[in-house]
Every structure is written in C-alpha cells, then in structure tokens.
Amino acid sequence: MKILIIGATGTIGRAVAEGLSGRHAVIKVGHRRGDHQVDLASLDSIKALYRAVGPFDAVVCAAGLAKFGPLAELTERDFLLGLSNKLMGQVNLVLAGLPVIADRGSFTLTSGVLSMEPMAGSAAISPVNAAIEGFVRAAALEMPRGVRINVVSPPWVKETLAAMGMDSSTGQPAASVARGYLAAVDGAMNGIVIDARVYAGHGA
C-alpha cells in the first residue's frame, strides 16, 4: 500500500514509519521536514498535499498541536490552538482525503489517553482528544467504499518524557506505541479507539 504518514518526522510518527516501511510504500510528511510538508491548521495546505502525492491507500496522522498548562493560565487562544490544529487538522485530513483515498483504504488518527484520564494541566488537551475519538466513532458509520477510520490513543511516550527531562520510567516506548497504528492500518477494524497501552511490551 501507499501510505501517507503525517508527523513522520516526530517521536511517534518516526516509529510508525519504521514499522510500516518494510511492507508498504511510505510517504513521510512533516511540517518543516519530511518528503512532503503540510500545515494541519490549513485546509488549503492539506489539499495541496493530497494533490502533490497523488493516489494513496492510507493516511496515518501522528501530529497535532494542543496546549498543556494550568487551567488558571489557559486563554481562549490556547483552546483554539488544539481545536484548529489537532482536532480540525485531523478532521480536514479525512474530509479532503475521502474523495481521493483508494477503495478499502484507511485513516488512522491520534488522540491520547488524556481524553478519558485527565491530569492537572490537560484542560485544553482532554476535550480535543475526546472530540477526535467522538469524530472517529461517528465518521466510521458513514465511510464509503469500504474505507475504514480508527484512532490511536497513546499514553505518555518514554522518549517524550526523557526529552522533557521528566521521569521516563512510566512512559511507553514509541516502538510499542507504533504497534497500535500498525494494527489499524493492516487490520480490518473500523471506528475503534485503540488504547496503545495494549501493546506495551511489544517491539515495532
């Protein structure tokens, strides 16, 4: 299959690209890096990406910005970042991609366990992740031509915690988080929220 990975230059996306590369033709898309560039916050940019890559079988999105911070310090602008980038960016990947994706293709999006398991600081992220999961469950009911849509919900990734200088012992390695994406692309599931922790302890 020809698979577009949005966020392929990032921590999770890189591991997904490694996991899929052996069996599939992977197009690595970043914001500034990668084979192609896209800005998730811009529908025009997403449409330009699809025009540039031509026909494809699957889209994996491991990208999307949202603001983490104390509730008392969050502004409307902070909430709008997540809504316009992580939520609507992924929704627009689907809306603009549906007319061009191959029959029986698939979309695999990204949320995060903060959707159901919030923590202090996640008030602007949790609703975005929950909305993505709600979108996927509903959109799956109307996918045409055998197209599937799923979402992977990662926990804190070990490499991310290490990069932030935090205790990474509780984080899940990106390679095993990637297993959730591989299952969505290669499997037959539709409308599923995949808790990546199911794959903890598995390599890519």
Ligand SMILES: NC(=O)c1ccc[n+]([C@@H]2O[C@H](COP(=O)([O-])OP(=O)(O)OC[C@H]3O[C@@H](n4cnc5c(N)ncnc54)[C@H](OP(=O)(O)O)[C@@H]3O)[C@@H](O)[C@H]2O)c1
């Ligand atoms: N890492 C975690 O612990 C964790 C946990 C739960 C959920 N998540 C979610 O998983 C997703 C990926 O996280 P990550 O940690 O792998 O991210 P990351 O390492 O920061 O990488 C971000 C990726 O997204 C691309 N990107 C940045 N801004 C973009 C934009 N405006 N439009 C399109 N692409 C853009 C980057 O491209 P360039 O390299 O070209 O800039 C890069 O490929 C995010 O939605 C995040 O919320 C992550």
